[in-house]
Amino acid sequence: MIGLGKSISHTGASMGYGWDQEKDAKVVYREHLSGDNPMEITQEFKVIQSQNHKCKKNTLSFVLSPTIEDGRKLKDKELKEITERFVKEMKLQERQAIAFVHRDKNHLHIHLYVNRIGFDGKAYKDNYVGKRSQQAAEKVAQKMGLTTVREVQQQKLDRVKDVRAKIKQIHEKVITELRAKDFDQYIKYMKQRDVAVIPSIDKSNRLQGFRFEFKGHNLKGSDVHRSMSMGRIAERIGFDKSVAQKITKENTLGLLGKTVAISPNLAVTIARKAIQLAVKKSIGLGMEI
Structure with missing residues (x-):
């Protein structure tokens, strides 16, 4: 499984992409949110984000991509567990968050959006967030018996x-x-x-x-x-x-x-x-x- 992560400022547009029904998007995880559409969720994020005017890239965007083979076997319950474990590994519990699964392509993937601003108004430190996302995804894959990035790389090398x-x-x-x-x-x-x-x-x-x-x-x-x-x-x-x-x-x-x-x-x-x-x-x- 591959994990990608970055801080973004365009929360609404990204949320709209994540919740795109044409991509068979389905919510598999939500925390401290009640909205029923991207606009409502974005507004809920903004209420908390208004406590911190200095932070411009105030939303964390992640993509979790199991291998094609693993993705075919994963049910909604397991996709939720993947997301929960990843959030815990990244130490992002108790923050507003929502995740959607896309099944529009053979390669199933999860889009996760987390409010970078906590309820205390403090911004989550995003230094090396891309690298930390990879490491967190690797740990989750190991714990859940999924194929890790290293294993994928080794398989490719073995084939050649x-x-x-x-x-x-x-x-x-x-x-x-x-x-x-x-x-x-x-x-x-x-x-x-x-x-x-x-x-x-x-x-x-x-x-x-x-x-x-x-x-x-x-x-x-x-x-x-x-x-x-x-x-x-x-x-x-x-x-x-x-x-x-x-x-x-x-x-x-x-x-x-x-x-x-x-x-x-x-x-x-x-x-x-x-x-x-x-x-x-x-x-x-x-x-x-």
């Missing part, structure tokens, strides 16, 4: 176990036998073996890592194998010393016809590898002499 192994095998062959001299060659050799290596570049034009696409699967390097992070790949590629020196000086490198920024740590890794290769080469030449 063979794909990961094949990508790793191709990677090792490219690294040890073909001995790529830079990232461009590495990407080229992998593509020749049907593995697309896709650079991840952020808005600042900084290279963040690589993704690997193979047989319909798209995986981060670290999800394929811990040895396939960008830094680990750089450690095993034989960058030319002069190229490495320029990379270290500018913290940039050429990639697929473009110049991209890299982190200082990656630049140091590339330089260190180039020096090691240069030393080995010098020793080899000395022995020949």
Whole structure:
């Protein structure tokens, strides 16, 4: 089960969405409320919220999403229990709250709205509320025997176990036998073996890592194998010393016809590898002499 949470200011509009009858919305939980429609509920929230004029985002909005398989089995009683347990984990008891379940799609989900302002006029601290929502949902799922986020992630990884192994095998062959001299060659050799290596570049034009696409699967390097992070790949590629020196000086490198920024740590890794290769080469030449 996944839990999402944030503070909002548009209480009425969100409440209207949650109670949308076209989405087969049904109330599964309510606390300290008597209204029969979104407008009435919003007004009840505002009565309490009027005690705190400083807090603008004065409503907490959560979405609880069991897996599709779990959602098909859950009855209204269990959906109410999920919500109650989540509210308790978030320490939001004794506040105005209402939750609706949406069954309009295959993926059942719960919309929960809680008044951020308590009856004492104090605002609930919403720092890291998104992260705390995830953790609370994880605990509720464990206690109720539902599938957790971690289990979902593991299931996904298990399904692509063979794909990961094949990508790793191709990677090792490219690294040890073909001995790529830079990232461009590495990407080229992998593509020749049907593995697309896709650079991840952020808005600042900084290279963040690589993704690997193979047989319909798209995986981060670290999800394929811990040895396939960008830094680990750089450690095993034989960058030319002069190229490495320029990379270290500018913290940039050429990639697929473009110049991209890299982190200082990656630049140091590339330089260190180039020096090691240069030393080995010098020793080899000395022995020949």
